[in-house]
Amino acid sequence: MYTTLAPTLSARLFPKVSRLLRDVILILSGSLLVAAFAHIRIPLPFTPVPITGQTFAVLLVGATLGSRRGTASLLLYLAAGIAGLPFFAGGERGLAYLTGPTGGYLLGFVLAAWLVGRLTEQGYERDPRTALLPFLAGEIAIYLVGVSWLAILLNDLGEALALGFLPFIAGDILKMVVAAMLLPAAWKLVE
Template sequence: MTTPTTTLASRIWQVSGSWKKQALLVVLGSLFIAICAQINIPLPLVPITLQTFAVLAVGAAFGMRLGAATVALYVLEGTLGLPVFAEFRAGPAVLMGPTGGYLIGFVLAAALVGWFAERGFDRRVLTMFGVMMLGAAVLYIPGLLWLANFTGYDKVLELGLYPFLWGDLLKAALAAVAFPTAWSFLGKR
């Protein structure tokens, strides 16, 4: 096992040790996720959004703890009534609805991607692509298990996984190019 390294956020903005900077970063990250959630293609139960890209990118850029805290704040904001979820939805009913499992999976996926990024996996194209795909897979676990309550297990993959796979590949490819490029621009440490 390798030891943690610098994340993009700490390299760019020196957030380590500054709780005010970390708090601001968490709020700004949750806003970024909320904006990306509104870029969507509506489907019957679960829309296709840029939200998953934002969640995984925040995890990679912020690291395990700060990334998970950012996504948890986003979920809390939406649950408390701020219209931050896809299609400007909000409230506890969204968390209890078909997409609730994915929202919980977002926190787990951001933490996992952040853990790998802290260990330098975000600095190479192939490893970053793999980490993004692993993060996507992790968020599907609670997402699909919860969605099955609404679709039945016979339809859950058809409605909750298959329509999203091409987008996941594209988002992972985007991050796999963007993160190593950013590190190259900043100079690797």
């Protein structure tokens, strides 16, 4: 698409703030956004993996902050949750939560933020015809790590797919489409 890295939406919105201050504020804000969306949680009776708003927030954080700040936001999010802040789905916290059935998805968030950020730095989210690509790549990253981890815990890839992937496809497609519609519109507002 583009050969040079484009400025991220966040850099465009805050051009006059010192870079270090902007980075700290944006990284902290990204982490808090994911933590807030983690509290949007719908447990499903047939799977240990709930529907949450986290994946939507992860996609937005990666897309608006770029690969470096997006990744830093998700690493901060994980560190805060491990340290005991109620940042994980349903207000969960601690290192033990990361070793449970949703731990792989949480680790996948870091990869997804980097990947979505990297693709948006190349300008894919600016054009409605290509805006879905970064978000699709992010979702694939989350599922790759999350379902793999769940398969290890369950010792069964088929069951991991049935419990940790198939029930979420429709909702995640909706999240991707909404994110893909928001970003080109946001760029039109700031340009």
